[in-house]
Amino acid sequence: MSAEIQFQALPELSLYVHLPWCIRKCPYCDFNSHERTQPIAETAYIDALINDLEQSLPLVWGRPVISVFIGGGTPSLFAPQAIARMLSEIRARLPLVPDAEITMEANPGTFELDRFVGYREAGVNRLSLGVQSFSDAMLGRLGRVHNADQAGLALGSALKIFDRVNADLMFGLPGQRLSDLEQELDRLLSFPLAHVSLYQLTLEPNTLFAARPPQGLPNDDCLAEMQTLVTERLAQSGLKRYEVSAYAAAGQQCQHNLNYWTFGDYLGIGAGAHGKISLAQRIFRTVKTRNPDAYLSAKGAAFKESEVGVHDLGFEFMLNALRLVEGVPIGRWAQTAGMAIGAHPFLLERLGSAQSKGLMVRRPDRFQATARGLELLNDLQAIFLP
Numbered sequence: 001m002s003a004e005i006q007f008q009a010l011p012e013l014s015l016y017v018h019l020p021w022c023i024r025k026c027p028y029c030d031f032n033s034h035e036r037t038q039p040i041a042e043t044a045y046i047d048a049l050i051n052d053l054e055q056s057l058p059l060v061w062g063r064p065v066i067s068v069f070i071g072g073g074t075p076s077l078f079a080p081q082a083i084a085r086m087l088s089e090i091r092a093r094l095p096l097v098p099d100a101e102i103t104m105e106a107n108p109g110t111f112e113l114d115r116f117v118g119y120r121e122a123g124v125n126r127l128s129l130g131v132q133s134f135s136d137a138m139l140g141r142l143g144r145v146h147n148a149d150q151a152g153l154a155l156g157s158a159l160k161i162f163d164r165v166n167a168d169l170m171f172g173l174p175g176q177r178l179s180d181l182e183q184e185l186d187r188l189l190s191f192p193l194a195h196v197s198l199y200q201l202t203l204e205p206n207t208l209f210a211a212r213p214p215q216g217l218p219n220d221d222c223l224a225e226m227q228t229l230v231t232e233r234l235a236q237s238g239l240k241r242y243e244v245s246a247y248a249a250a251g252q253q254c255q256h257n258l259n260y261w262t263f264g265d266y267l268g269i270g271a272g273a274h275g276k277i278s279l280a281q282r283i284f285r286t287v288k289t290r291n292p293d294a295y296l297s298a299k300g301a302a303f304k305e306s307e308v309g310v311h312d313l314g315f316e317f318m319l320n321a322l323r324l325v326e327g328v329p330i331g332r333w334a335q336t337a338g339m340a341i342g343a344h345p346f347l348l349e350r351l352g353s354a355q356s357k358g359l360m361v362r363r364p365d366r367f368q369a370t371a372r373g374l375e376l377l378n379d380l381q382a383i384f385l386p
């Protein structure tokens with residue numbers, strides 16, 4: 001068997017839209033997000049997004065789109081009318097499936113009832129709210145623009161307005177003890193949530209926190225206890241961990257992120273947006289101009305493309321699939337890599353190695369990390385590096 005990509009059918013396709021501005025840059029954040037220093041040029045940016053989409057259309061002609069994710073930055077800085085125009089322009093150019101999941105990220109610091117209602121009327125059917133913490137002291141240390149009451153108000157209102165809501169919470173925060181996290185979880189679970197994301201704070205390079213780490217960060221033992229507390233406490237409330245940081249009630253998993261984690265395709269539009277696209281005989285990644293001003297000047301036109309070579313495919317697939325607690329069916333490899341497992345130069349050999357180290361489950365039907373593999377995910381993923 002030769003190691004060549006050849007698709008019979010292409011994987012599912014999603015759309016990611018990046019809106020890059022925030023009220024203020026948080027000291028821990030390495031996303032392509034920029035403090036708004038003047039009123040956002042909403043109309044010009046959405047024109048650029050649409051131009052960007054039009055340039056990309058030949059890559060995905062005729063393919064249905066299963067989900068849209070409007071991320072940032074803080075997309076809720078954009079007026080509902082701007083989001084409505086953006087979504088109708090997208091619908092005019094891409095065939096969204098009838099029940100397409102359309103998620104938008106929002107920051108409680110931008111909450112207004114009318115705005116949230118406006119986003120729903122624009123077609124957003126899932127809201128993801130960056131709560132981060134219910135403690136004013138922690139929110140202050142995280143440099144957030146909102147307090148705990150605002151977070152609670154925004155979350156309560158979002159749950160009334162949208163059928164599907166996710167709340168982001170961070171843990172492992174400066175000065176946080178296990179008992180503090182318990183209180184955070186109690187408060188979080190006092191809301192009728194069917195999806196939550198719990199992120200352990202990481203010090204990302206090129207952030208203020210990396211340059212000057214905050215005092216009182218929990219040690220590794222405490223972090224491990226925190227992760228166990230999170231998983232158990234959420235499970236007791238019916239929110240099952242299905243990915244490293246994501247927890248959901250039955251049937252409420254995020255379809256957009258699941259498509260990433262199962263190595264599906266996605267078009268990325270907006271400043272710095274990444275995409276991954278399969279054609280009949282190749283898979284490649286795209287990245288758009290990162291700086292918002294440069295993106296606006298180029299009207300969204302410029303992007304770079306890089307091939308995912310056959311040798312990289314094993315790693316790229318496992319980088320995503322092994323994040324899922326239940327892993328993925330073996331058949332997903334052929335669907336998304338366009339080749340048989342045995343045709344890959346070293347996938348089978350590395351699988352054997354991961355299994356013999358106890359990091360992957362020995363199952364004939366799934367690629368799945370063991371509990372230990374999930375704990376040591378970086379080491380496990382590295383086994384598949386070319």
Ligand SMILES: C[S@@+](CC[C@H](N)C(=O)[O-])C[C@H]1O[C@@H](n2cnc3c(N)ncnc32)[C@H](O)[C@@H]1O
Nearest residue numbers: 028029072073105106107130168199200201202
């Ligand atoms: C792009 S932000 C989206 C929401 C919105 N911008 C906000 O912050 O409210 C995605 C989420 O990633 C998490 N996050 C960002 N930086 C992180 C870091 N360094 N460590 C852990 N989680 C982080 C936060 O929970 C954040 O809500």
Ligand code: SF4
Nearest residue numbers: 022025026029033073
């Ligand atoms: S609001 Fe969100 S995207 Fe913006 S800087 Fe803070 S964490 Fe990053």
